[in-house]
Amino acid sequence: MAAAIETKKLTKTYRSRQLGKINVVNELDLHVEEGEIFGFLGPNGAGKTTTIKMLLGIIYPTHGEGYVLGREIGDMDVHRVISYLPERPYYYEHMTGFELLKFYDSLFGNHDPDKCQRLLERVNLAGDASKTINQYSKGMQQRVGLAQSLLNDPKLLFLDEPTGGLDPIAHREIRDLILSFRDEGRTVFISSHELSEVELICDRVAIIHKGEIARQGRLTELLKGGRIEITLQGIDEGLARKLATGGTLHNLSDGYMLDMPEEEDVNAVVDTVRSAKGSIVSMVPRKKRLEDLFVETVRAATPGAAPKLAAEGGV
């Protein structure tokens, strides 16, 4: 599969009075494949929006290279086949939903009211097409934003914090829409710090922290290494210790709790316990969550800063 987005040492430096030069994005190597939903994760201020703006040619990299759908960034032609939903967007409030879509359509040199109507239907706003944007709720504004992002039938969509500040119902609606984009073969690049959201829909993720990629890969790979807790009764301590070689053993009042990595041979443990006439009270898989990975990654990058970042990362 071809790369939808590729960056090589993409860097953006800002000067600030207090700190001097800071690399807000530092030598970023991103790789996003066509047709996937890619999660670009990081705490606030990590450099997500800055990266997206560089990829769109809205701001200019200090150095490094980037390619979007095979074309160098800054090439305006690529704007015909991509679209962008800024974080906390704001639309011309005096326009109705329908007028807004017609306005953005005309920026492509198109005039297709039927298409605008269809897109409003698709995001469930057909009934509100003649209301002005200032009468729209946040969730409705985000949906009209997604509708306008589909006007050019894009191959690649950049969504910056698409569910930021929305209620759970609106979350759900946006999530379903994003999933439907992938079903249509579009590539979706989502920046977010709402991990439970991303976990549900992304194929691959990159974790960015202080402008640098800390992790990048397939979600299923990154989340390997979950654990299993097995509660046992009716076996002696010697056997319990023998079983616990791959994990850790906790004493309970009436038995033992064995905490082991999920890739260990659980069946062997079960067989051994059964043949010793012991009983298995419960087996609870503890899946590794994206949040764990995120906190782990950020903590590794900045010792001491983890609790705050974890709070931001949570949902």
Place this chain on the structure above:
Amino acid sequence: MNAIWAIASSTVGEAIRRKVLLVILLIALLLLSIIPALGVLSARSEMSAMISTIFFVIRFTSALIAIILTIYMIPNEIERRTIYTILCKPVQRWQFLLGKYFGAVLALALMMGIMTALSLVMFWFLKHPDASKMAEVAKQPILYLVEMSLLAAIAIFFSTFVAPLVNFFISTGLWLVGTVLNPLYDSFATNPQTAPIMKTMAKLITSILPNFANYDVKNPILHPGVVIQNEASYYLKTVGYGFMYIAILLILGIVVFDRREV
């Protein structure tokens, strides 16, 4: 072209809903309808004084609207991030800037048209002037529109790199200076005590600064005893000057805006 037009018309749509501008326009319309009524009591010779007052109200209001309308245009787009939803489409920055500018000029034309129309109606019903007087009142605002387009171009140029408040003082300052530029220069240059080098400097500065005085043809303070020989060529010259100045400002504005990080 399509994109420029779309941006321009959305700008007009926004401009005519700006409450500050509407309030200013409303006050002006109120004044314009009172002025001729006051004139009813006075003698017929007062007619030219009345025309001057009408012109003054239209000109001053238009300048205020032109400045307030344009200084916030680009900064607001950036602050509200609407600009990103536009620049990520196949729209170049110069198209965006031109669209915004033409939108501002259109909105100005609309508001000035309303003021002029009201003045003409009131003037006609209360004073029963002859056709040439009516034409006089109808023609002057056309020059004002060119003047205000130039003022808007100044404000939009500065808005690509300075904050609105600073821009307000720069644009207003340039307009005021540009309005009294001719008499200022005359009094300076005709003074026998002025050194020749200073005269050259004054000449240079007056030709660089935007000249707004020429758009106020009938103003006896700015043009004492001036009789325009060939009206058509005068109009052509001042309009041409305005358009050239506007073009230069827009090009400079585009150059600055193109490099700018938004």
